[in-house]
Amino acid sequence: SQTIHQWPATLVQPVGSPLSLECTVEGTSNPNLYWYRQAAGRGLQLLFYSVGIGQISSEVPQNLSASRPQDRQFILSSKKLLLSDSGFYLCAWTGDTGELFFGEGSRLTVL
Amino acid sequence: GENVEQHPSTLSVQEGDSAVIKCTYSDSASNYFPWYKQELGKGPQLIIDIRSNVGEKKDQRIAVTLNKTAKHFSLHITETQPEDSAVYFCAASYNNNDMRFGAGTRLTVKP
Numbered sequence: 117s118q119t120i121h122q123w124p125a126t127l128v129q130p131v132g133s134p135l136s137l138e139c140t141v142e143g144t145s146n147p148n149l150y151w152y153r154q155a156a157g158r159g160l161q162l163l164f165y166s167v168g169i170g171q172i173s174s175e176v177p178q179n180l181s182a183s184r185p186q187d188r189q190f191i192l193s194s195k196k197l198l199l200s201d202s203g204f205y206l207c208a209w210t211g212d213t214g215e216l217f218f219g220e221g222s223r224l225t226v227l
Numbered sequence: 228g229e230n231v232e233q234h235p236s237t238l239s240v241q242e243g244d245s246a247v248i249k250c251t252y253s254d255s256a257s258n259y260f261p262w263y264k265q266e267l268g269k270g271p272q273l274i275i276d277i278r279s280n281v282g283e284k285k286d287q288r289i290a291v292t293l294n295k296t297a298k299h300f301s302l303h304i305t306e307t308q309p310e311d312s313a314v315y316f317c318a319a320s321y322n323n324n325d326m327r328f329g330a331g332t333r334l335t336v337k338p
Binding site for chain 2: 159160206215219221
C-alpha cells in the first residue's frame with residue numbers, strides 16, 4: 117500500500133534561518149507531488165506541485181522553493197525564513213486515479 | 228481558475244443529529260469533488276469523493292450529493308457522533324494539478 121511521510125513534524129526556527137522540509141512517498145511510482153500551507157484556522161493554499169523529477173511549478177510568489185531530486189522525494193526549502201512563513205505545511209500526492217492523499221504535516225513556527 | 232466556496236464556516240450539532248456542509252464551485256469543467264476531514268494537528272484525510280458522472284454517493288453515515296447544473300455539492304453526515312468533530316474541507320478539480328479547496332467547516336458534535 118502507498119504511504120507518505122514528511123518530517124520534521126514540528127520545527128521552531130528564528131527569522132532569517134534556513135528551512136528544509138522533506139517528504140517521501142512509498143508504494144507508488146511517478147506520483148504527482150504537492151506542498152500546501154495552512155495558516156492557523158484557514159484553508160489549504162497550494163504552494164508547489166511537481167509532475168516529475170526536476171519539474172516544479174509554483175502557485176504563488178514567495179520566500180520558499182521546492183525541489184524534487186528523486187521520483188518519490190519532494191523538498192520544501194527557504195534560504196531565510198520570515199515571520200509570515202509560520203504555518204502548517206502539508207505534503208500530498210496523487211496517482212493515476214487523481215485522489216489526493218496528505219501527509220501528517222509539519223508545523224513551522226518562526227520566531 | 229476554479230473558485231470553491233464552502234459554508235457554513237462553523238457548525239454545531241447535537242449528537243445523533245444530522246450535519247450538512249455545502250460547497251459551490253465556479254468552473255463547469257471540474258469533474259472530481261472530494262471531501263476531507265482534518266483532526267487537530269493532523270493532515271486532512273479523504274473521507275468520500277464523487278465524480279461528475281454520478282449524483283450521489285453514500286458510505287455508511289456519510290453521503291455526498293452533486294448538482295452539476297447548479298455547480299454545488301454537499302456533505303451529509305447522519306447520526307453524528309462526538310468523534311465526527313473536526314474541520315471538513317471540500318475540493319474541486321478538473322485535473323490532478325489543479326485541486327482547489329474550500330475554506331473549511333469546523334464541525335462540533337455535542338454529546
